[in-house]
Amino acid sequence: MTNITTVGIAGxxxxxxxxxxxxxxxxxxxxAYDVSPAAESKLxxxxxxxxxxxxxxxxxxxxxxRLSFTTDLGEMASKxxxxxxxxxEREDLKIRLFREIDAxxxxxxVIASSSSGFLPTNLQSECRHPERVVIGHPFNPVYLLxxxxxxxxxxxxxxxxxxxxxYFEQIGMHVLRLKKEIMGYxxxxxxxxxxxxxxxxxxxxxxxxxxxxxxIVYSAGMRWAFMGSFLTYHLAGGPGGMRDFIKxxxxxxxxxxxxLKFPKWNEKLEKRLVEGCEAxxxxxxxxxxxxxxxxxxxxxxxxxxxxxxxxGLVLDRELGRN
Numbered sequence: 617m618t619n620i621t622t623v624g625i626a627g628x629x630x631x632x633x634x635x636x637x638x639x640x641x642x643x644x645x646x647x648a649y650d651v652s653p654a655a656e657s658k659l660x661x662x663x664x665x666x667x668x669x670x671x672x673x674x675x676x677x678x679x680x681x682r683l684s685f686t687t688d689l690g691e692m693a694s695k696x697x698x699x700x701x702x703x704x705e706r707e708d709l710k711i712r713l714f715r716e717i718d719a720x721x722x723x724x725x726v727i728a729s730s731s732s733g734f735l736p737t738n739l740q741s742e743c744r745h746p747e748r749v750v751i752g753h754p755f756n757p758v759y760l761l762x763x764x765x766x767x768x769x770x771x772x773x774x775x776x777x778x779x780x781x782x783y784f785e786q787i788g789m790h791v792l793r794l795k796k797e798i799m800g801y802x803x804x805x806x807x808x809x810x811x812x813x814x815x816x817x818x819x820x821x822x823x824x825x826x827x828x829x830x831x832i833v834y835s836a837g838m839r840w841a842f843m844g845s846f847l848t849y850h851l852a853g854g855p856g857g858m859r860d861f862i863k864x865x866x867x868x869x870x871x872x873x874x875x876l877k878f879p880k881w882n883e884k885l886e887k888r889l890v891e892g893c894e895a896x897x898x899x900x901x902x903x904x905x906x907x908x909x910x911x912x913x914x915x916x917x918x919x920x921x922x923x924x925x926x927x928g929l930v931l932d933r934e935l936g937r938n
Contacts, residue, residue, distance in 0.1 A: 624696025634758025825892030
């Protein structure tokens with residue numbers, strides 16, 4: 617495998633900037649591409665926001681990578697040893713970007729889309745080297761949360777998947793390698809299901825946005841942070857685990873507990889949603905809430921490291937290499 621020292625990023629919004637911060641902190645050089653020259657200053661500001669949290673989690677970096685910015689896609693593609701596509705979530709735009717990047721990047725360079733739902737088979741459809749195209753879907757904030765969903769397309773090679781997995785582990789990620797592609801992958805399908813149900817509850821005026829969030833924060837969310845749904849229900853079955861859980865709570869019962877599809881959008885629902893979230897913010901800016909979120913995530917990951925579970929295992933592995 618070619619030694620990866622320079623990473624290209626196509627698109628410098630929230631996700632692209634998150635990749636840049638994660639990489640620069642770990643000593644990788646980053647060539648960032650965006651169509652707008654004004655994007656460079658925003659990118660640097662987002663990296664500066666991420667840096668204190670990275671230091672709180674990992675300590676001072678041994679070596680900082682170098683950041684360069686370009687509005688020339690070919691320049692980025694020709695210099696990079698690995699490329700993250702982090703453009704806006706428009707499939708036609710991503711297909712075009714992959715075609716143009718593929719035409720310039722060396723054939724061995726893996727191109728990973730940060731898409732949150734598109735099929736990699738479609739994204740690689742106009743590439744001369746489709747075998748090196750994968751999905752590498754991260755989660756915000758990318759510079760702290762360690763999960764990446766690695767998804768192959770129909771023409772993606774096993775060798776490219778292996779190289780991508782090795783690279784992601786090198787930059788402190790936990791790789792969730794999907795067996796095959798599906799729209800929305802795993803995590804976003806689960807998140808969207810919860811989002812739909814939350815909107816139905818809000819639309820029916822059962823509770824406020826704060827009530828609905830509290831139902832997660834003070835209960836299931838605490839378990840989900842390190843156990844997930846299946847292991848949680850395995851414990852709920854008592855000594856017999858999932859076998860007894862199934863006997864107690866027949867999974868074939870069709871209970872009227874879900875609306876599944878999105879509620880029909882209306883002005884009243886939109887008003888409840890927007891005003892509810894603003895009430896929850898309580899006058900705090902988004903930046904202030906982000907800072908609090910980051911501080912909590914850092915502390916949680918350190919607690920998980922102490923207990924050798926979940927994201928703490930990834931942190932322990934990375935700190936052990938330093």
